[in-house]
Amino acid sequence: MVTPKRKDAQQLTELILDTARDLFTKFGVDSVSMHQIAKAAGVGQATLYRRYTQKGDLCLELIDDHFNRFKNDIEQLLASIHDQPVLDRLKAVFRRLVVFASDETALLKAIHISLVHNRCIENDKRTFFTSPPYMFLHSTLTHLLKESQDSGQTVPFDPAFTAHIYIASLAPFTLQHLSEDYGMSTDAIVEQLLRTLICPLFKPNNPE
Amino acid sequence: MVTPKRKDAQQLTELILDTARDLFTKFGVDSVSMHQIAKAAGVGQATLYRRYTQKGDLCLELIDDHFNRFKNDIEQLLASIHDQPVLDRLKAVFRRLVVFASDETALLKAIHISLVHNRCIENDKRTFFTSPPYMFLHSTLTHLLKESQDSGQTVPFDPAFTAHIYIASLAPFTLQHLSEDYGMSTDAIVEQLLRTLICPLFKPNNPE
DNA sequence: AATAATAGCGGACAATTGTCCGTTTGTCAA
DNA sequence: TTGACAAACGGACAATTGTCCGCTATTATT
Structure with missing residues (x-):
């Protein structure tokens, strides 16, 4: 049976969280948009939204x-x-x-x-x-x-x-x-x- | 001195309110968008937003x-x-x-x-x-x-x-x-x- | 009535949020 | 190795929110 999981998925999650944390402390939670987080983390929007809607x-x-x-x-x-x-x-x-x-x-x-x-x-x-x-x-x-x-x-x-x-x-x-x-x-x-x-x-x- | 006021302004306000009330009761407050209200009332978005941001x-x-x-x-x-x-x-x-x-x-x-x-x-x-x-x-x-x-x-x-x-x-x-x-x-x-x-x-x- | 002046209309435009789908990429079987 | 399969990536796209500015229409003045 085939149930492959990417191992980089977890890394991306952490990359996103780190990036968000950074941007939040830098600009404040309210000023940071979801796309901004995705872009700064270098991932697609869907990659972000799939984790956090x-x-x-x-x-x-x-x-x-x-x-x-x-x-x-x-x-x-x-x-x-x-x-x-x-x-x-x-x-x-x-x-x-x-x-x-x-x-x-x-x-x-x-x-x-x-x-x-x-x-x-x-x-x-x-x-x-x-x-x-x-x-x-x-x-x-x-x-x-x-x-x-x-x-x-x-x-x-x-x-x-x-x-x-x-x-x-x-x-x-x-x-x-x-x-x-x-x-x-x-x-x-x-x-x-x-x-x-x-x-x-x-x-x-x-x-x- | 010239300080003209439109008299239809008040009428538009009431038109907007009536339209919004209708749409809200018909579809629920959450499902109705601001543009939808403006369109249904037949006014521009700015006309709506100028009154209610x-x-x-x-x-x-x-x-x-x-x-x-x-x-x-x-x-x-x-x-x-x-x-x-x-x-x-x-x-x-x-x-x-x-x-x-x-x-x-x-x-x-x-x-x-x-x-x-x-x-x-x-x-x-x-x-x-x-x-x-x-x-x-x-x-x-x-x-x-x-x-x-x-x-x-x-x-x-x-x-x-x-x-x-x-x-x-x-x-x-x-x-x-x-x-x-x-x-x-x-x-x-x-x-x-x-x-x-x-x-x-x-x-x-x-x-x- | 004609005119000047501006309050305020309206739709195009920008920004943000949220979705979809073609493509990539890692995993397993042979 | 190689190939097949699907998890999951990424960016284009749709929808919604919010803004800007040219133009219309109303009113005060003559």
């Missing part, structure tokens, strides 16, 4: 390393403080999450636009909400929220639903707005988010 | 009537229940808001994409966050939240910040996800939102 897909790939680091951070963090109260763990995860979102605003915006927009056009399976990063975040938050819920320290709420809402409120454009137009530092945003979204779910800190 | 701008105009009705609803609603507790008023506004967002998903998605995306490209003054609808919502919610805060019934939080977060969590794509993929009815979404975002801000319902 939209800039968002490419960004998702580029952010992968960063996200894996972030994921490991979260897992280590959770392991290192597994004996602390669940509220503290939630806060820690949230803080790390906001920092990640702030660090990666440029790529995240492109991802958000492409994937969310795409979702709107066709009923593709590949949506923002089914991407591995989203699912990891959602599952991590849901677990912590469920534990909080089960521990009886909170008012009643639906953990999975609440996790969706938490992530929605961290949309890159929201954060950008709060930071640039509204003049809040990342720390201030974290503090307010904890105060507004998380702490109130827990029953009075100064117990009866 | 993006589909989102057009949608913002189209939604205007609906939004004004919504705005009046909210104002009447608030007037009719001005003597009820602020928590109840907040809940009522929120419920009406979610219903509006669910009814107008199609247009709101297009608006969201264009305005939020545009914001990302150039530092235009005209952003999603400075559009009249956003500002009305934000100011209405902020007032109610501030009143709640001042009445001493709540935990401490920043009303304006919280209003931003509330609106962010109602992004059309989030609602669509919760409704279509997650299978929640509008009522269920409202209930969970109130339970997750609003009620917890208020001190124990069963007072000490």
